[in-house]
Amino acid sequence: MTKEYKTITEIAGPLIFLEKTEPVGYGELVHINLPDGTTKRGQVLDTSADVVAVQVFEGTGGLNEESGVVFSGETIKLPVSKDMLGRILSGAGEPLDGGPRIVPEDRVDVNGASMNPYSRMPPEDFIQTGISTIDGTNTLVRGQKLPIFSGSGLPHNEIALQIARQAKVPGSDEPFAVVFAAMGITNEEAQYFMEDFEKTGALERAVVFLNLADDPAVERIITPRMALTAAEYLAYEHDMHVLVILTDITNYCEALRQMGAAREEVPGRRGYPGYMYTDLASLYERAGVIKGLKGSVTQFSILTMPGDDITHPIPDLSGYITEGQIVVSRELHMKGIYPPINVLPSLSRLMNSGIGEGKTRDDHKAVSDQMYAGYAEGRDLRGLVAIVGKEALSERDQKILEFADLFEDRFVRQGRDEDRSIEDTLQVGWDILSELPVALLTRIDNKYIEKYHPAHKSN
Amino acid sequence: MKGEIYRVAGPVVTIMGIKPKMYDVVHVGHEGLMGEVIRIEGDKATVQVYEDTSGIKPGEPVVNTGMSLSVELGPGLLESIYDGIQRPLKVLQEKMGDFINRGVTANGLDREKLWEFKPTVSSGDSVTGGQTIGVVQETMNVEHKIMVPPTVSGTVEEIKSGKFKVDETICVLADGTEISMMQKWPVRMPRPVEKKFIPKRPLITGQRILDGLFPVAKGGTAAIPGPFGSGKTVTQQQLAKWSDTDIVVYIGCGERGNEMADVLNEFPELQDPKTGRPLMERTVLIANTSNMPVAAREASVYTGITIAEYYRDMGYDVSLMADSSSRWAEAMREISSRLEEMPGEEGYPAYLSARLSEFYERAGAVKSLAAEEGSITVIGAVSPPGGDFSEPVTQNTLRIVKVFWALDAKLAQRRHFPSIDWLTSYSLYTQGLSDWFSENVAPDWVPLRDNAMDLLQQESELQEIVQLVGSDALPEDQQLVLEICRMLREYFLQQNAFHPVDTYCPFDKQYKLLKAISKYSDMAQAALESGIPMKDILSVESKDELAKVKYEEEFDSALNVVMEKMDKEFAALGGN
Numbered sequence A: 001m002t003k004e005y006k007t008i009t010e011i012a013g014p015l016i017f018l019e020k021t022e023p024v025g026y027g028e029l030v031h032i033n034l035p036d037g038t039t040k041r042g043q044v045l046d047t048s049a050d051v052v053a054v055q056v057f058e059g060t061g062g063l064n065e066e067s068g069v070v071f072s073g074e075t076i077k078l079p080v081s082k083d084m085l086g087r088i089l090s091g092a093g094e095p096l097d098g099g100p101r102i103v104p105e106d107r108v109d110v111n112g113a114s115m116n117p118y119s120r121m122p123p124e125d126f127i128q129t130g131i132s133t134i135d136g137t138n139t140l141v142r143g144q145k146l147p148i149f150s151g152s153g154l155p156h157n158e159i160a161l162q163i164a165r166q167a168k169v170p171g172s173d174e175p176f177a178v179v180f181a182a183m184g185i186t187n188e189e190a191q192y193f194m195e196d197f198e199k200t201g202a203l204e205r206a207v208v209f210l211n212l213a214d215d216p217a218v219e220r221i222i223t224p225r226m227a228l229t230a231a232e233y234l235a236y237e238h239d240m241h242v243l244v245i246l247t248d249i250t251n252y253c254e255a256l257r258q259m260g261a262a263r264e265e266v267p268g269r270r271g272y273p274g275y276m277y278t279d280l281a282s283l284y285e286r287a288g289v290i291k292g293l294k295g296s297v298t299q300f301s302i303l304t305m306p307g308d309d310i311t312h313p314i315p316d317l318s319g320y321i322t323e324g325q326i327v328v329s330r331e332l333h334m335k336g337i338y339p340p341i342n343v344l345p346s347l348s349r350l351m352n353s354g355i356g357e358g359k360t361r362d363d364h365k366a367v368s369d370q371m372y373a374g375y376a377e378g379r380d381l382r383g384l385v386a387i388v389g390k391e392a393l394s395e396r397d398q399k400i401l402e403f404a405d406l407f408e409d410r411f412v413r414q415g416r417d418e419d420r421s422i423e424d425t426l427q428v429g430w431d432i433l434s435e436l437p438v439a440l441l442t443r444i445d446n447k448y449i450e451k452y453h454p455a456h457k458s459n
Numbered sequence B: 001m002k003g004e005i006y007r008v009a010g011p012v013v014t015i016m017g018i019k020p021k022m023y024d025v026v027h028v029g030h031e032g033l034m035g036e037v038i039r040i041e042g043d044k045a046t047v048q049v050y051e052d053t054s055g056i057k058p059g060e061p062v063v064n065t066g067m068s069l070s071v072e073l074g075p076g077l078l079e080s081i082y083d084g085i086q087r088p089l090k091v092l093q094e095k096m097g098d099f100i101n102r103g104v105t106a107n108g109l110d111r112e113k114l115w116e117f118k119p120t121v122s123s124g125d126s127v128t129g130g131q132t133i134g135v136v137q138e139t140m141n142v143e144h145k146i147m148v149p150p151t152v153s154g155t156v157e158e159i160k161s162g163k164f165k166v167d168e169t170i171c172v173l174a175d176g177t178e179i180s181m182m183q184k185w186p187v188r189m190p191r192p193v194e195k196k197f198i199p200k201r202p203l204i205t206g207q208r209i210l211d212g213l214f215p216v217a218k219g220g221t222a223a224i225p226g227p228f229g230s231g232k233t234v235t236q237q238q239l240a241k242w243s244d245t246d247i248v249v250y251i252g253c254g255e256r257g258n259e260m261a262d263v264l265n266e267f268p269e270l271q272d273p274k275t276g277r278p279l280m281e282r283t284v285l286i287a288n289t290s291n292m293p294v295a296a297r298e299a300s301v302y303t304g305i306t307i308a309e310y311y312r313d314m315g316y317d318v319s320l321m322a323d324s325s326s327r328w329a330e331a332m333r334e335i336s337s338r339l340e341e342m343p344g345e346e347g348y349p350a351y352l353s354a355r356l357s358e359f360y361e362r363a364g365a366v367k368s369l370a371a372e373e374g375s376i377t378v379i380g381a382v383s384p385p386g387g388d389f390s391e392p393v394t395q396n397t398l399r400i401v402k403v404f405w406a407l408d409a410k411l412a413q414r415r416h417f418p419s420i421d422w423l424t425s426y427s428l429y430t431q432g433l434s435d436w437f438s439e440n441v442a443p444d445w446v447p448l449r450d451n452a453m454d455l456l457q458q459e460s461e462l463q464e465i466v467q468l469v470g471s472d473a474l475p476e477d478q479q480l481v482l483e484i485c486r487m488l489r490e491y492f493l494q495q496n497a498f499h500p501v502d503t504y505c506p507f508d509k510q511y512k513l514l515k516a517i518s519k520y521s522d523m524a525q526a527a528l529e530s531g532i533p534m535k536d537i538l539s540v541e542s543k544d545e546l547a548k549v550k551y552e553e554e555f556d557s558a559l560n561v562v563m564e565k566m567d568k569e570f571a572a573l574g575g576n
């Protein structure tokens, strides 16, 4: 299949249309030879006996009807190898670090196949990130997909890096790797990640895919797929526990929208394609643990919410697919609290299977629930105090109001390099809860109060 | 007859050269991918393909099976997990490993397994469609009735007894019709029934807010709309676990793989509260997760409801959970837009509302063709974008279903679970079920419940005032209402699905809890009237202790202790 066609009849945005081809497969990889000698790559979007539509990754700039089109006869594949570790690749999988090409152990379709639900092992291994608002109240487990919902200008990158540095499964030293995929982030942001990876030596056990802000948007559509393909390969062929960081999902979705518009599709909410849920699911669902295999893929992606709006289609559809979300709050950030994670809208759905006796500690759930209840009520009371003044509050309510402050100041706030063990986190929890009257601890079984409450422990 | 592929655009493939009927199942391409004809136009037909179409080319062959998409019905459905087109995921795993590749076919029912068939008719008997001709013990507690297919009748010429495979003939009619334990039924066609009744019995779910405030009837329909993370899946799973139903069909439609793995992991371990047997023995799972092909997602709800109808026809109470019906609607939208159909509201096809009502219409309490009484209760999760209930799927669903369990993000955020909003939710069965509750729970259950609802309504009005002036400014009797409502919310409505005891609350316990709160309310009111200070009434210790009795293994005795203490404390306050 090396035949070159010069039958382009139309070029529209990132799309080209050709006629009079041999039968071409749906989703095939396409090489386009430009008159100036450069080549571009693309993918077949629609194929019929009469017309073939191709989406061009690097954009259609410089293309004309003289350009030659070669169909590769196969779908997009990523050459994979264990030697990818330590390498920096482009968003399309080409080496960027001046190193040699990857000598493939295998070539794998980047779209991946869907994991058979019957083969899945429910994730349950607690990952300690050292951050209390995650470990204590929104616990991450191996094989989970738990994104950070943030906003522009908030320290989501710091948080992601702190997690990448600190994440461990206590008591386990199984091989661990990071796959990092940048999608449309700035060069400066990318540098920030790269420097940290280099400084901490993390790069050796990382595979980096970079599609930066000035790289073609269309390429962004395959970047995360490349990254996840590499991750799955390391996890399921080389028994590694892989943490995948995709950033920024919002840029990915913008690229999807752009493609949809170019194809003149009927747009869904706010102009994003109607199939965006399914498309995002084809990324997020590539996380998990397989019965009988040692490795795992955990996703901790970053998404900046346009206008800090959690109901915007990008965070909204993501939230419907991922197993929770960690929400970074501008309000806490302005208060000077790091990490400014607001636990109330945050959630880890797999928390229940990762905590408790034998995993973290028997009182974990109760402590977490009680802190939530107290913090939620305390924040409501802040609203009320603003109107009626603190004096109008009952004694009980004043205590709860103070608890909310304590929670932010001692539980949420921690150092950028402070790596709290789960015991430390729960201890902080009990310390601040003990400032409340015991009768208000309605979510905690008496047996835990007797076992862990500082007032009981001391006597 | 053979045709060929003309065009491939994602899951939608156009074929030519054959003349299929609408909804015929065809196999496309060299790999024989399964698809269904959804449009016919001139010499071309459009097919939605249930598998990934990457690499498929125009010109590849197409074969028409001439049959519509059907499921296999017979022993072996229970304990199975299927994809949207009834391929057993276990078999797919054996055939192709941990990832689902395409072009693999697998029978819905195991052809090798032998089942012990016990006939219940003899030769010479005349039988009609739907009639039971024998039974198979499918799982320890479920007797699977082998029925004459709905469209068949005649005189039994020969009937066998013993161990057979599902496709072996076990009965021959005088006209030569052979009947096996397996029948096929086209999924898009409801199985016929003799008649439908108005549902009169509640589905007891062991969930206080559902049973207590917004009950659904056996044979009824309910919707659970809510934003992400508000508790749709947990609620559906609670219903699948604890409902007093004979059979559960659970459809994971376009949702998470891990959630299905969770069910698969947990259900064999959990006990059916009614029979004590593993829950899996009464369950059929359909898992077409969000990353599996959309066309098969579209089919999954039909596959599920057809299986439900089959067990209903045997005279069983079946509950069907669809999580999430929105993903099904989106699959319709996606296919429709590929067909370049004229979009309706928010891009959904104009027939969205018709499809939804056709689906929910397949619920109901019925008398089957063989005069058995069975039911299908359908509970659909709805996932509105941005949590906004004014969108088309929620609105069209609410027009059909009789019970509305509205999930609220604010409640979920403060970890009030189940985060069902008691002010906006409703059940249109409440009245119709009142007699049943009065007879089977307690004569005063209905007034107790109505009173609780009234108080909760009052609370929301009072809260508005509190927001302006603080609670101390309210008169004492209103402060008491607020306190009672807090108790109702925290002690009664909140129920932790992950607590070993609290996860399931028998009706008797629901009644006693509500009664206990009401008793405190009465005593407090009386004390207030006799001039006892509010502060003292509120600091009654037994009131706070009541918060935790629901978690006690020995509920009755724990409650007694608390209530006796309450009597003493109020007596000590004097006044009454």
Ligand SMILES: Nc1ncnc2c1ncn2[C@@H]1O[C@H](COP(=O)(O)OP(=O)(O)OP(=O)(O)O)[C@@H](O)[C@H]1O
Pocket (backbone or CB within 6 Å): A319, A320, A321, A347, A348, A349, A350, B226, B227, B228, B229, B230, B231, B232, B233, B234, B235, B255, B383, B417, B418, B419, B495, B496, B497, B498
């Ligand atoms: N009854 C309950 N008891 C305790 N926790 C609950 C309960 N209901 C929901 N939750 C908590 O809320 C989380 C989210 O619930 P769930 O997964 O059911 O949401 P959902 O509405 O199905 O979301 P999505 O639309 O994204 O699937 C659960 O992981 C659990 O932590």
Ligand SMILES: [Mg+2]
Pocket (backbone or CB within 6 Å): B232, B233, B234, B255, B323
């Ligand atoms: Mg859900």
